[in-house]
Amino acid sequence: MKRVLFRRILFSSLIIAAVLLIILELYLSSVIRNNHILKLRENLLIQSRLIAERIPASLTADLDDFCKRYKEKTGARVTIIDGAGRVAGDSDEPSERMENHAERPEIKEASVNNTGSSIRFSSTLHKDFFYLASSLNNDPERGFLRLSVPLHDMEKAISDVRRPIVIASLIALLAAVFTGLFQTKKITQSIEEITKFSREIKSGNFRTHLFLKEKGALGELAKNINEMAQELKAML
Numbered sequence: 001m002k003r004v005l006f007r008r009i010l011f012s013s014l015i016i017a018a019v020l021l022i023i024l025e026l027y028l029s030s031v032i033r034n035n036h037i038l039k040l041r042e043n044l045l046i047q048s049r050l051i052a053e054r055i056p057a058s059l060t061a062d063l064d065d066f067c068k069r070y071k072e073k074t075g076a077r078v079t080i081i082d083g084a085g086r087v088a089g090d091s092d093e094p095s096e097r098m099e100n101h102a103e104r105p106e107i108k109e110a111s112v113n114n115t116g117s118s119i120r121f122s123s124t125l126h127k128d129f130f131y132l133a134s135s136l137n138n139d140p141e142r143g144f145l146r147l148s149v150p151l152h153d154m155e156k157a158i159s160d161v162r163r164p165i166v167i168a169s170l171i172a173l174l175a176a177v178f179t180g181l182f183q184t185k186k187i188t189q190s191i192e193e194i195t196k197f198s199r200e201i202k203s204g205n206f207r208t209h210l211f212l213k214e215k216g217a218l219g220e221l222a223k224n225i226n227e228m229a230q231e232l233k234a235m236l
Contacts, residue, residue, distance in 0.1 A: 017173040025165055029158050036154040037130060041117055044132040044147045047074050052136055052145050055080060059143050063089025076147040081107060081133075083141040101146075106133040111140040119151070127152060194225065 051070050056063070059082045067078040071091035080089040085102025087095045101107050109116025110133040117132045133146040 014173070014177075017169070017176055021166070021169040021173075024169070025162060028161055028165065032158050032161060033154060036151075037119075040130055040149065040154075041132060044076060044130075044149070045115065045134065047076065048132065048134045048145050048147055051078065051147075052134065055136060055145065059088040061088075062095065064091070064095050067091035074147070076149045077129075079146040079148070080143065081146060082143040088143065104131070104133075106131045106146065107144055109133070110135050110144055114138050114140070122150075128155075197225065197229075 051074075055066070059080065063080050067080060067089040068091045070078045078089075078091040079087060079101075080095075081101050082088050085100040085107065087098040087101055089095050090098060105118040105120075106116040109118075114135045115133070117130065119128055119130050121127070122129050128151040129148045130151055131146060131148045133144045135144055136142045
């Protein structure tokens with residue numbers, strides 16, 4: 001019985017600790033991710049406004065060199081798209097080889113709200129990218145400026161937070177296990193004493209008494225059993 005009780009308490013403690021660890025990690029990862037994306041969006045929006053002021057009025061010229069210069073300043077991929085979705089300039093790829101961007105989620109959102117954003121996985125670079133598009137002069141018909149950056153910094157931030165969380169959780173788990181072992185030992189000893197006492201009473205030995213150091217429910221149980229033994233003795 002002692003082993004069964006110990007296993008149950010230990011198993012319950014491990015399950016609770018594992019569930020709490022998973023919930024905590026998911027919550028903190030979500031908070032960090034949302035905060036990172038929010039700050040990233042704000043920074044890119046400020047940069048896009050500064051860049052948009054310097055974009056030529058006509059988007060017919062090749063703007064690849066223009067986009068490359070501002071990528072060196074901002075660190076973000078810069079793409080200029082006309083009102084029809086044609087890429088007029090890009091910092092990473094020749095614009096004439098790029099497909100129409102009218103159906104991209106961030107462009108479609110910006111055509112309605114003047115700004116739009118999305119997170120997509122790049123099959124070319126094998127990374128998640130954050131895209132922010134804004135209409136030029138709040139006029140979607142004129143075109144859009146899009147900035148995009150990889151999210152590896154966010155993943156690194158989540159990883160940096162995950163490590164101390166795991167370590168702290170393991171320490172808490174070990175503390176819970178040792179506490180459970182100590183409590184289990186005390187409880188099982190008390191139960192064994194009660195079992196032994198009940199056997200003595202069953203065999204007709206009313207001279208013995210049950211003494212428990214435990215308080216609370218077990219202490220109350222020991223008191224009631226002693227009183228019942230004395231009443232039974234008096235009846236017999």
